[in-house]
Amino acid sequence: MLPPRPLLARQSAVTVGAALALLLSGCGAEPKPPAPTAPVGPQVSAPPLPPVFYVDPDNPAAQEAARRSQQGRAEDAALLNEIATRPTAKWLTGEEDPVRDEVDGFLQEAYLAGQTPVLVAHNVPDRNCGREETGGAASAVEYQRWIRDVASGVNGRPVIVILEPGAVPDAVDGCPRDVGGRFALLRDAVAVLRSTGSARVYIDAGHPAWIRDVGALAAALRKAGVTEADGFALNVANFVGTDENVRYGQQISDKLGGKSRFVIDTSRNGNGAYPAATVNGAPSWCNPPGRALGEEPTADPGPDRVDALLWIKYPGESDSDCRPGEPESGEWWPEYALGLARKAR
Template identity: 25%
Template sequence: MTFIGRRRWASAGVVVATAVATAGIALSAPSAGAAPGCRVDYTASNWGGGGFGGKVKITNLGDSLSSWTLRFSFPGTQKVTQGWSANWSQSGADVTATSMSWNGNLGVGGATEIGFNGSYTGSSNVDPTSFSLNGTVCTGQQPPTSTTTTTTSGNPNPGNRVDNPYANAKVYVNADWSAKANAEPGGSRVANQPTGVWLDRIAAITGTTGARGLAAHLDDAVRQAAGSPLVIQLVIYNLPGRDCSALASNGELKATEIDRYKTEYIDPIAAILARPAYANLRIVTVVEIDSLPNLITNVTPRPTFTPQCDTMKANGNYVTGVGYALAKLGAVPNVYNYLDVGHHGWLGWDDNFGPTAELLFQAANAQGSTKANVHGFIANTANYGILKEPYFKVDDNINGEVVREKAKWVDWNRYIDELGYAQAFRQRAVQAGFDAGVGMLIDTSRNGWGGAARPTGPGPRTTADAFVNGGRLDRRIHLGNWCNQSGAGLGERPKAAPEAGVDAYVWIKPPGESDGASKEIPNNEGKGFDRMCDPTYTGNPRNGNSMSGSLGDAPLSGHWFSSQFQELMRNAYPAL
């Protein structure tokens, strides 16, 4: 499910803004493909020992570009040793960076960030002072006139869809979950909250013991709507070889059974959703959590690799399955597809963040799908990442120790909470090629972290570790821990449009449903025993070889876990 993939070059040093040089482009009579206006912001930081990091932000101030070439010259002995988000080359002092497939399109006002690690000799690392984009020198000014008219729409999906399906709408309350919550002491306080409906196996479409089928949920949603806009949230979760890096959430379909996935799972779901009786519902689909990001973080040569993830990357069935699901579901005019983007403690590192956005764009255009079938993305699904960390930032300096560089909890991650991560990922996804109107969802069902253990201020300013550990609201042992976490609480209640770029806070994971069994339990649901759900487990590379932090006596994933539900209510924040 939720695993950390440490960035490959973390040991090289920290990138902290220490100097900024700004320039731009003013072009007369540009040739085709030239940029008639642009700005470049260059930020460099020295690590000592002749090493440094460079960050370059390119902003297009003129006509739209389909590709770009940035050139500049170092004034000294600097050499680019490693770069990202562009194709980097250097000849003598002259450096060239060209766009990649996902960031070549720069509309009017569009921007992209690229970066590199470098080396230099001597005592001075002087910034370059002149930059050119597509052959013209950057000055930061817009051209006096423009012949290009750009039309944008806040709605990436045409037809019957609205920009934000949650705006001015009720959200479906799953009566099956509500009954379980109501049966718990104090559970009536949250039993009326909307939660996701998980279609985690083929049988779930028609219904299983104790759980109604898809059509029955939709029928109930129509009744709850009573003629008003209503959102129903469905989790599409049954890929072949599902969740290749964990055992607790493995599914019924083997790695090669892509045809069954299409014909026995996606096709029947799409057919039901397309029924005229449900045409007035706003159907939000969370498409295949814990799938595509694994192909970035948990494959060879990463130390976090698993053979199962190598298999899924090689056979392509994650990309194929997600593309097919998007195409079939997206053909239903009132369906809103949201793709899973993990969480900040999984994908926040540089070598996970951008590549995941690119892979999602690839999947969105596979199997006859297009990017128009993606209405947005969802972060923190069924996870515990805190929504906001108020008491520390990655660039805080504690007695000479920068938090991002020295705090083990942060471990070079650029993001410390889900809101900052989600908003940044949205921007990065647009750079990868997705429409500018995409929105974000954040699952806040179990990330409240309230109760007596919740810090009320920053930690001691003695070391970066003490500062972060004393002030962080997320009280997990390690960010890579994902199974039935001890001490967790209910988070923000579901809410539409709570922050810029965020369509809604949602409870996609129904509180009280287990993440996985704490010991092996035979079953016919395809769910294995994952040691990350065992409270005695001492960990693996995906959680820094830390204790699992999980609760004992847990049932199979998706089954009711009463003691966890009670703990979630006790530790709710905001409190119940």
């Protein structure tokens, strides 16, 4: 269950300043960080979150279900509604213009509905480490400006923020080259988001099939600011089963002193991960066949130190065009969504 946030000691300007100094060292030509639009000051206790997560009524599955219903395809519509009626996260990737207005509008809709929205901040520089579909902010300063605009859009309303999927596990793998700079950016992002007083922040920690060295992962999370955040997130956009993630998360938490809590993405893990490393010549993390919707989002999941089960990856959005005919990353793919829903029945 999501507990009331404890009142934290004040986050001093020295701590944040040290992080920024580390971040910008060696970047002589780069300008100073922008003045924050959301101040980094005292960390205040967030109000209790509404126990129901936000369902965007205009989500892709709802639109597709309506189309198919009009076409007389009632079975398809019913399957798609298994996704359409569930709360899912909104991803912020740096393409929003301006991001502050995007966040403000989304949170206001959730606030009026009396529900808790979930955001994913996914714009750290070199976010895919030179792999296919590399993206993210062009520089550290641009990212700092962007995350402050995200925080400004929060404007005191309750929200859960999943911070930078892949950023910490990639750092454990040795990417980017400036690992220290990445950790400094994440620490700064945690401080900025937490200073809103209403955002709960969970730093992404990958999944059990990625980083096997739990000690190394915990050490990296600590450098990224997990002890100042509300915890960490597991299985974002992946398929590993819930029980395996619970065990893995508890092991990570133990390495962090046993107090760190976590959330799990269960959106597509109903059948667990694909049993082989590749499928038809492409990696099995990318649109694997035979997967199913997982457990519904809940703020009262039960297992020790698990704050929530969430649908962070939108079921039916493509992972990438890994095989001929597959949509590009993030594009809505109705047939894959239908497959997930069918397998969950």
